Amino acid sequence: MDMIPYGRQDLSEEDIQAVVEILRADYITQGPAVPAFEESVAGYCGARHSVATNSATSALHLSCLALDVGPGDIVWTSPITFVASANCALYCGASIDFVDIDPLSCNMSTTRLEEKLEAAARTGKLPKVVIPVHLAGQSCDMAKIHELGRIYGFRIIEDASHAIGGKYRNEPVGNCRYSDITIFSFHPVKIVTTGEGGMALTNDPDLARALRLRRSHGITSDREEMSPRPCDEIWNYQQIDLGFNYRMTDIAAALGTSQMKRLEEFVARRNEIARFYDGALRNLPIVTQWLHPDCHSSHHLYLIRPKLQEIGKTHREIYQALHAEGILVNLHYIPVYLQPYFEKMGFSRGHCPEAERYYGEVLSIPMYYGLTRDQQEQVVAALQKVIGR
Numbered sequence: 001m002d003m004i005p006y007g008r009q010d011l012s013e014e015d016i017q018a019v020v021e022i023l024r025a026d027y028i029t030q031g032p033a034v035p036a037f038e039e040s041v042a043g044y045c046g047a048r049h050s051v052a053t054n055s056a057t058s059a060l061h062l063s064c065l066a067l068d069v070g071p072g073d074i075v076w077t078s079p080i081t082f083v084a085s086a087n088c089a090l091y092c093g094a095s096i097d098f099v100d101i102d103p104l105s106c107n108m109s110t111t112r113l114e115e116k117l118e119a120a121a122r123t124g125k126l127p128k129v130v131i132p133v134h135l136a137g138q139s140c141d142m143a144k145i146h147e148l149g150r151i152y153g154f155r156i157i158e159d160a161s162h163a164i165g166g167k168y169r170n171e172p173v174g175n176c177r178y179s180d181i182t183i184f185s186f187h188p189v190k191i192v193t194t195g196e197g198g199m200a201l202t203n204d205p206d207l208a209r210a211l212r213l214r215r216s217h218g219i220t221s222d223r224e225e226m227s228p229r230p231c232d233e234i235w236n237y238q239q240i241d242l243g244f245n246y247r248m249t250d251i252a253a254a255l256g257t258s259q260m261k262r263l264e265e266f267v268a269r270r271n272e273i274a275r276f277y278d279g280a281l282r283n284l285p286i287v288t289q290w291l292h293p294d295c296h297s298s299h300h301l302y303l304i305r306p307k308l309q310e311i312g313k314t315h316r317e318i319y320q321a322l323h324a325e326g327i328l329v330n331l332h333y334i335p336v337y338l339q340p341y342f343e344k345m346g347f348s349r350g351h352c353p354e355a356e357r358y359y360g361e362v363l364s365i366p367m368y369y370g371l372t373r374d375q376q377e378q379v380v381a382a383l384q385k386v387i388g389r
């Protein structure tokens with residue numbers, strides 16, 4: 001049987017040739033391919049600065065450090081995300097909390113955010129940083145979150161791991177109009193891939209410098225940043241802070257630059273598939289993600305929420321029946337605070353009721369560039385069989 005995954009990369013012959021060229025070049029890392037990739041993404045998004053990393057997770061960590069997140073600080077994110085959106089705060093010794101989702105868009109609810117901020121202002125426990133996550137490729141209500149940031153004094157990191165190529169109010173996600181930093185992931189299931197890889201974008205030159213410094217051990221070779229020394233030194237660099245090796249290789253960056261040329265085509269195809277599903281699934285007892293007219297989703301995922309009572313099957317039964325049909329649906333995501341590691345920190349059921357309801361129903365059906373019309377029809381037929389009336 002033909003197994004259809006929920007997502008996968010698409011590599012063209014040109015993408016492969018771009019990597020082969022680097023393998024034959026002088027530099028396979030720390031050469032010109034990384035800055036070229038950084039420029040291509042920043043240029044596309046309309047951000048002033050971009051810092052490529054070896055994953056979105058390291059870009060999130062660097063972003064928290066650049067915003068001076070440390071022990072005693074509080075960071076808030078959405079419970080419906082990959083664990084990395086929360087772990088980045090913990091790496092810095094800060095504490096993490098979660099703002100419940102909006103049941104329609106499935107993104108962080110700005111109503112819940114505002115209520116939680118009002119309460120936190122009374123107890124003196126306001127967050128230093130809020131990390132909205134653009135679930136499935138749809139931007140959060142960034143104008144509102146930005147306005148709340150000004151009122152309550154928090155900084156904003158957009159976790160746009162799903163959302164490169166998406167738009168908010170007719171502008172590309174990643175331009176940082178409403179945030180301090182935006183991060184992207186280039187993992188193979190995401191829209192554009194470099195194998196492993198990530199990027200942080202910002203319009204603030206000081207943040208860009210802080211991101212770059214800690215991406216590479218806290219080492220600088222900029223004379224202005226170095227301490228003066230008593231005699232002439234042979235060493236042309238100094239470590240001036242504690243950093244990491246979070247660099248992207250030129251091999252990965254060459255693939256990224258080549259993939260960026262196909263971004264619009266990737267997102268157009270994903271939207272085409274989404275329109276097909278919208279039409280074909282219209283009469284099934286499911287709820288799909290509501291898309292705000294301010295947003296153009298890049299459709300990293302296509303989320304469905306089967307109406308379990310009406311169907312008379314459990315979430316697990318539907319998941320297993322679809323797998324038996326060769327449709328490898330997935331679940332994005334379990335509320336992060338229900339992970340055992342977070343439960344040990346004191347989180348428990350009931351913390352974000354909408355997120356928990358969502359988790360009890362949601363499935364991601366296959367959505368990727370190379371998904372053929374035949375396969376899309378196979379997905380629809382399986383859904384009709386498993387949850388149709």
Ligand SMILES: *Cc1c(COP(=O)(O)O)cnc(C)c1O
Nearest residue numbers: 055056057082084161185186187
């Ligand atoms: C994939 C993902 C990440 C982590 O990306 P990596 O590049 O694998 O580190 C972070 N946040 C979200 C929302 C993601 O989907």
